[in-house]
Amino acid sequence: AQSVTQLDSQVPVFEEAPVELRCNYSSSVSVYLFWYVQYPNQGLQLLLKYLSGSTLVKGINGFEAEFNKSQTSFHLRKPSVHISDTAEYFCAVSDLGFGNEKLTFGTGTRLTIIP
Amino acid sequence: SQTIHQWPATLVQPVGSPLSLECTVEGTSNPNLYWYRQAAGRGLQLLFYSIGIDQISSEVPQNLSASRPQDRQFILSSKKLLLSDSGFYLCAWIGAPNTGELFFGEGSRLTVL
Numbered sequence: 001a002q003s004v005t006q007l008d009s010q011v012p013v014f015e016e017a018p019v020e021l022r023c024n025y026s027s028s029v030s031v032y033l034f035w036y037v038q039y040p041n042q043g044l045q046l047l048l049k050y051l052s053g054s055t056l057v058k059g060i061n062g063f064e065a066e067f068n069k070s071q072t073s074f075h076l077r078k079p080s081v082h083i084s085d086t087a088e089y090f091c092a093v094s095d096l097g098f099g100n101e102k103l104t105f106g107t108g109t110r111l112t113i114i115p
Numbered sequence: 116s117q118t119i120h121q122w123p124a125t126l127v128q129p130v131g132s133p134l135s136l137e138c139t140v141e142g143t144s145n146p147n148l149y150w151y152r153q154a155a156g157r158g159l160q161l162l163f164y165s166i167g168i169d170q171i172s173s174e175v176p177q178n179l180s181a182s183r184p185q186d187r188q189f190i191l192s193s194k195k196l197l198l199s200d201s202g203f204y205l206c207a208w209i210g211a212p213n214t215g216e217l218f219f220g221e222g223s224r225l226t227v228l
């Protein structure tokens with residue numbers, strides 16, 4: 001079984017400051033890793049994903065994440081946040097078992113940008 | 116292009132009443148479809164997933180059920196709602212095989228009173 005831990009439920013950050021949202025996962029097999037963003041009263045949309053290759057993954061809206069296999073982490077970063085980044089962010093993991101295409105999500109981190 | 120629709124967007128129901136939430140996907144065929152529930156502070160919980168018509172897998176025992184009467188239609192139902200069924204329900208489909216990348220609908224917010 002796989003699991004995802006997002007240690008921070010809420011992260012307040014001043015506008016134009018950098019931010020890191022933490023994500024750790026647990027799985028007995030190799031995994032795919034994802035970050036999704038949810039704006040208020042909307043569904044989720046994909047920010048970025050790691051499937052294979054380079055461990056540094058760049059996504060939309062200036063976000064990036066780094067896959068660290070030894071630390072089983074996939075932290076999300078942005079060097080300078082904007083008011084429009086206020087949203088809830090979910091880390092998710094999917095194992096690579098053929099036909100087992102189910103994502104396990106973390107509990108989410110609410111990012112609040114302070115003007 | 117592919118789109119996914121959910122309705123109703125908002126629903127307020129009394130305890131003990133039935134429920135039906137619908138989800139349809141356009142622009143693709145034979146998609147894997149999913150129902151997730153999002154409760155406050157608890158992230159997303161996978162409820163059901165389907166790999167084809169009448170092929171439903173349940174992830175969590177509960178008083179909800181799902182059906183897939185057509186290839187691109189996925190329905191979440193309950194015969195008698197509980198207070199604990201309140202939440203934000205999200206339908207999703209998988210964009211490409213073996214990648215785990217999901218595309219979500221806009222969600223249905225259910226309040227049980």
